[in-house]
Amino acid sequence: MAIPNGAGGYQLGDGNLSEVSIGVQSAPVAKTAAATLTAAELTNGIVTYTGAAVNLTLPTVADLEVLVSSAKVNSCFDFSIINTGATNAATVVVGTGWTLVGVAAVSAVTSATWRARKTGDGTWIAYRLA
Numbered sequence: 001m002a003i004p005n006g007a008g009g010y011q012l013g014d015g016n017l018s019e020v021s022i023g024v025q026s027a028p029v030a031k032t033a034a035a036t037l038t039a040a041e042l043t044n045g046i047v048t049y050t051g052a053a054v055n056l057t058l059p060t061v062a063d064l065e066v067l068v069s070s071a072k073v074n075s076c077f078d079f080s081i082i083n084t085g086a087t088n089a090a091t092v093v094v095g096t097g098w099t100l101v102g103v104a105a106v107s108a109v110t111s112a113t114w115r116a117r118k119t120g121d122g123t124w125i126a127y128r129l130a
Helices: 039-044 061-067
Strands: 029-031 046-049 054-057 076-083 090-093 098-101 110-120 123-128
Touching: 039 046, 039 061, 039 076, 046 054, 061 123, 076 090
Parallel strands: 029 046, 046 076, 054 090, 098 123
Antiparallel strands: 076 110, 110 123
């Protein structure tokens, strides 16, 4: 049975349920000190951290929108922060134009996944998903 491509949805691939969905992932961005992430580092999708308790600041929305200039309202992407340190938290801090929803601290030896969603010109929300 063919899947319709009308207003009911959009399907990537040919629908073979037993096949692995393969994407592309650059090497993770590694941080060992407080930092303001660049738009390219954030959109890489994975940031690892180890070190003292610090803030990892999201780039300004203006910088992000230069990189993802085709994003429309409700466009989104996910990113994860993996804290490999044994004792200290890394705290996500917003840059200009961001709103943060959820717990900002990524505890030692844990990770957090976020969804960044464009809500308007110059405004994005980062939702902590897990």
